[in-house]
Amino acid sequence: MTYEKSLQRVKEISTELSYIRAINALFMWDQWMGLPKEGNEYRQKLQGYVVGKSSEILNSSETKELAKYFSKIDLDTIENDIDKAVIRTFLHKFNYSVNVPVEKNKRLAELSLEAQNAWIKALNEKNYSIFKPYLKELFELRLEISKYIDPNRPPFEVMMDESGEGICLEEVNREFSKLREAIIELVPKITKSTVEIDDSFLKQSFDKDELISFVKFIVEKMGYDINKGAYGEVIHPFTNMFGPKDVRITLNCKSYKFGVFAAIHEAGHAMYGFRGNKEVDEAQLWGGIMGGFHEGQSRFHENIIGKSKEFWQYFYPEAQKRFKQFENVSFDDYYNAINKVQPSLSRILADEVTYSLHPIIRFELEQELIDGKINFDELPQAWNDKYYEYLGIRPENDAEGVLQDIHWSAGMVGYFQSYTLGNIYGGQIRNTLLKAVPNVYDEIAKGNFDPFNNWMTENIHQYGECYTASEIIKRISGESLNADYFIDYLNEKYNSIYKLK
Numbered sequence: 292m293t294y295e296k297s298l299q300r301v302k303e304i305s306t307e308l309s310y311i312r313a314i315n316a317l318f319m320w321d322q323w324m325g326l327p328k329e330g331n332e333y334r335q336k337l338q339g340y341v342v343g344k345s346s347e348i349l350n351s352s353e354t355k356e357l358a359k360y361f362s363k364i365d366l367d368t369i370e371n372d373i374d375k376a377v378i379r380t381f382l383h384k385f386n387y388s389v390n391v392p393v394e395k396n397k398r399l400a401e402l403s404l405e406a407q408n409a410w411i412k413a414l415n416e417k418n419y420s421i422f423k424p425y426l427k428e429l430f431e432l433r434l435e436i437s438k439y440i441d442p443n444r445p446p447f448e449v450m451m452d453e454s455g456e457g458i459c460l461e462e463v464n465r466e467f468s469k470l471r472e473a474i475i476e477l478v479p480k481i482t483k484s485t486v487e488i489d490d491s492f493l494k495q496s497f498d499k500d501e502l503i504s505f506v507k508f509i510v511e512k513m514g515y516d517i518n519k520g521a522y523g524e525v526i527h528p529f530t531n532m533f534g535p536k537d538v539r540i541t542l543n544c545k546s547y548k549f550g551v552f553a554a555i556h557e558a559g560h561a562m563y564g565f566r567g568n569k570e571v572d573e574a575q576l577w578g579g580i581m582g583g584f585h586e587g588q589s590r591f592h593e594n595i596i597g598k599s600k601e602f603w604q605y606f607y608p609e610a611q612k613r614f615k616q617f618e619n620v621s622f623d624d625y626y627n628a629i630n631k632v633q634p635s636l637s638r639i640l641a642d643e644v645t646y647s648l649h650p651i652i653r654f655e656l657e658q659e660l661i662d663g664k665i666n667f668d669e670l671p672q673a674w675n676d677k678y679y680e681y682l683g684i685r686p687e688n689d690a691e692g693v694l695q696d697i698h699w700s701a702g703m704v705g706y707f708q709s710y711t712l713g714n715i716y717g718g719q720i721r722n723t724l725l726k727a728v729p730n731v732y733d734e735i736a737k738g739n740f741d742p743f744n745n746w747m748t749e750n751i752h753q754y755g756e757c758y759t760a761s762e763i764i765k766r767i768s769g770e771s772l773n774a775d776y777f778i779d780y781l782n783e784k785y786n787s788i789y790k791l792k
């Protein structure tokens with residue numbers, strides 16, 4: 292087969308795989324939104340059928356031929372960026388599925404279910420030893436699988452790069468250390484500051500329907516286009532992508548702060564998802580770069596924009612009009628309250644400053660386990676020690692510590708760094724954005740999101756998955772991963788809120 296013909300086939304195969312991905316996403320949405328209990332059994336079969344099609348395509352002799360053919364080509368010699376990305380993402384999908392023996396993947400799926408059940412029991416009994424054997428086997432299996440995927444890269448880096456964002460372990464370790472030190476230095480200054488922030492008014496009860504209407508008002512004003520999106524309501528907010536111009540978010544408005552900022556977060560994922568250009572959409576590169584970079588987009592909207600002074604200069608009068616809870620709350624008190632820093636044991640509840648430490652802790656422990664620096668018996672103690680060392684607080688039991696989160700039990704090892712990586716990307720993007728559009732925040736204060744959205748679309752969103760995260764951050768900022776900008780941003784913002792200088 293010629294290069295052109297092979298490329299054409301890869302494009303057709305990628306299209307089929309993308310259709311299957313979208314069908315699966317629809318299944319998931321329906322599972323949360325409408326699937327009745329007794330419909331579940333048949334649905335499982337449907338889902339199994341569809342997933343089977345995808346693995347049939349990936350395992351076909353033609354796909355194997357094509358993967359072999361393109362593995363020998365140096366991708367950097369391909370001039371057309373779209374073609375290059377189509378081949379890169381095709382090979383990535385291939386390597387992460389076909390190279391792994393079927394029985395290993397099967398065991399991983401079974402083990403994840405077993406581990407989740409054990410985790411729930413362990414969490415209820417606050418007893419890590421129930422979960423320990425499953426966790427150990429999960430780590431060992433993931434390690435083994437990584438060696439099948441790419442024996443030439445560090446196994447942990449292979450796990451981290453499942454998203455395909457082009458991560459380099461060494462680079463991440465270097466930047467995480469810098470960020471960790473900077474936050475560890477900043478937090479005690481904040482906790483010792485004389486500024487005391489009262490955020491009790493945020494914890495009052497709010498009418499759920501009023502709150503939903505307010506968060507819709509916010510995200511639509513920000514650019515969440517309901518011709519390309521929709522809303523659902525669930526316990527844990529998420530974003531689901533069904534097509535290049537169909538990306539929907541879910542809301543949970545049981546409390547004010549969580550309701551508002553989770554919605555902005557998910558809308559950030561969604562806007563990134565549906566803003567691919569025509570070529571990107573047609574090549575099935577829509578949806579954006581997964582992993583840390585996507586998280587970076589959602590966190591950028593949630594925090595760097597959504598918790599800024601200018602953002603609320605526009606939205607707070609509206610909030611005051613809608614909610615009597617804010618009747619006697621000044622703008623400054625509100626702004627400080629949404630940005631209050633308080634070290635906690637859980638990432639979900641964390642503020643913008645301490646947030647990054649939670650993924651860093653888990654990321655460090657994962658590597659220590661894999662390198663054999665600590666063993667699975669020592670893990671809970673190591674976890675608690677790190678929390679004490681970095682955040683100054685110590686979990687009282689396993690449930691508050693090592694068992695607090697579902698990720699590990701779901702088999703996700705080498706994933707947690709995404710959340711902190713997202714913050715680092717955000718710092719770099721902010722710095723570049725401010726140079727290119729110096730009045731971007733002033734316009735947001737007037738309710739004009741166009742300059743912001745135009746820049747984001749033009750420089751990031753339109754490209755979908757066309758570039759890896761490492762490539763795009765270099766394209767826009769001229770630099771590789773660099774935590775300095777996020778550190779400067781945190782210091783600047785929180786020195787001002789807590790009057791540290």
Ligand SMILES: [Zn+2]
Pocket residue numbers: 556560586589
């Ligand atoms: Zn997210």
